[in-house]
Amino acid sequence: MMKNKTTRILSVSLPLLGLLFMLSSFVNTETIEKPKNKKPNIIYILADDLGIGDLSIYNENSKIQTPHLDQMGKEGMVFTDAHTSSAVCTPTRYGILTGRYNWRTPLKEFVTWGNSPSLIQKDRLTVAQMLKDNGYTTASIGKWHLGLNWSMKNNSPEFDHFSNKSDRLNFKDIDYSQPLKFGPNDMGFDYSYMISASLNMPPFVYIENNKATMVPTGISAQTKKQSPYATWIRGDIAADFKHEEVLPNVVNKSISFIKENANKEKPFFMYIPLPSPHNPVLPIAPWKGQSEIGSPYADFVIMIDDLMGTIFETLKEQGIDDNTIVVFTSDNGFATTNDLKTLKKEKHSPSYIYSGYKGSYLEGGHRVPFLVKWPGTIKPNSISKATICTTDFMATCAEIINYDFKDNEAEDSFSMMPLLTNEGDYLREVTIHHDKYGVFAIRKGDWKLIVSPNSGIMASGATKKHKDVTAEEILYNLKKDVKERNNVADQFPEKVKELKDILSQQIRDGRSTPGKTQENDAIMGEWPQAEFAFKE
Template identity: 30%
Template structure:
């Protein structure tokens, strides 16, 4: 339980030589580092089963902490995934569920949305975002307008142009040197840790890596070092970055009081990932399932593995609880507190998770079953529902979603379909923003 963690952590620190974590009303508040990679498959690290990408630092963190095997991004592409992660709400609620934001988009994350960094800052945390934002470039959507004290990074995906590197509100490179991005992100996060470690103030770092989104770049030291091409090389460098951060925390005496979470914004851009069907932008499991590794001394049992389903919408309520921050009570929050899963628990707080394709529900999942309503063939959307051919997958028997068992379990299809209609009445039809595909100047 969280209470036992807090008591154990406080007791262990009485005789420690390292700096004490910040307390408020007897509540030990951890520093938090949330690492969000871009388009990384759930199995694309050695601890997750990859034979071709060696990630010793992530493996070590997993050995010391907890792995959630059935953890999902909240959308199958960048912008809605990030909106949901930072608000604890499905992206349809913030109007950002359709497609992604482009350099010429005239909107972003609404000011009315309450974000994870904003509630942490209100609770006394110093907050930093390093890396990819992708929630709008209009003034009201800037990271500094949504709860972050510091911003060092890029405004959107690295396949868009122009692609500037920004510090606070200033463009410091018109075109970022992408071969150095991972290293520079790491340096910025390390500098923030060094400045905050000696203060009586907890800190939150949201490190949103640019890679392994395409086009792929890595610094010279990592080129050709994996057995998975440039894709693997970028993950090797991200793993190196994790090692640098963990060493910095240790050097400054705050490793024991810092929660690190490692995940990704959606599935990989290539066809499929090991053991899971689908890819980024698809409606099958591989579009949404992402890696999840977490470690905090005294909270995450060493080597724990939970197969309970969870989603990135759960991070805001979970981190709010651990930080002693207040969640908003004036709006629906779709996320749930998954502290019990960080402690190795096996029971999800969700009865059902919802998977969107743009602003339409594409699938729903219970712990055992996944009902898929739409899929793709080449460039065509196939609305399975309209053909009376929904797909039902038994994830306990075939986690790879290869066999449709809808005809074998009509009662399950009926039950999930009834649940689906209730969800649609709440979540579909909400107003959305969308960027036209034609660029400015196009006829």
């Protein structure tokens, strides 16, 4: 294992990336007087397809060591039962920024594409807008993947959520020279720097403050020359876009923003959705080839950990570490397309002790690492076994700034402040899970019910066959059966009914928090789920 990689960034990486890694210039060692009674800065870092077993603080048998993130966990709180609102990325991102379950939107399954319209509607309050309205400077830096309303050439029709496959790869009508019609800067972010979707999805352009930094002039080549885990879809690409530079660029921009806004009168909120370790897996020097198990994916995770270390160090050097909340998590579980064969061979389990991977309603699809550090508020070496959901971030921020939600805001978000401060009661009793096809599962205490994956009872209202699943319902007791191998639905019919009734009610109510009933967003004019799915 390579030691002191953070200090070697300068000497090893400059020939490859030039000024990208001149991190020494980011550090200001001068003593700066901080504003008094300032609300905490908030940084939310979201990895892409990182399994819970990929962090060594969670996995005692991990073959990948993540010392910087492990140290973050030791300095704060480690959540052992944290869940994304979906087992794939777009839906989870929606839930983080809105505090609302993703399946209440028109996107009932899978993800958006690089040319999809915004999934967040213009009248929907985001955590960024809420914080901005309450005195925060806000930024989104990284992978967006929530849809964008592009400007179109020659009055061409805009894209919609129901495009067929060929439309998803249609970029000829996008006018990259014009600003977005609706993007992150219209959703409460003062500053944004992003890629539109996953790093394997075109168009391959950087978008800064709602406008492409360069108009694409070429077409990316789909290649497997580097690695079978470093491929992308053929599509528009700009001259300033290099796939292997995207992660360093995101970190570079994030550190610059921290430096520019540290110790100003206004606190800041940063949303940093990393583009990695999602495919294409592109570790660069000095991390390439450094893992003990000879896996590009393991190298990539080590690279992420080191770059997170530079962010953590910048907070300390700027003197704002003690007044900054940092959250680190992942948008779903490990993706099997990322070198699973090598990881299995080397006895590394990216899902740790859990079954399933990205996309699955099983635990490995949505149980994720979740670390929170807040010096002076969260006691070091804290561990929480509470079942939390990534939608809870918005209500947590609302409590920090004393904001009261309207009935049509953050309908599925419960504040985690009682867990972080060890004061009061955390009010989430039930968590609804969702797989890539739209299948529902519901969790309450030790019990988890997966609802008829082959019966059409899913958000899309369609039927998609799941291999090796014949049961009408699947009930697991996770305390006794954490690997989800023993279906006890027939033994506990009353528990099946209880959980089904709760799921049905929370779907119909348009919310899971107390408040007035809200409407779920329709799909193609209607949503069959709430009408027929759970009728006796």
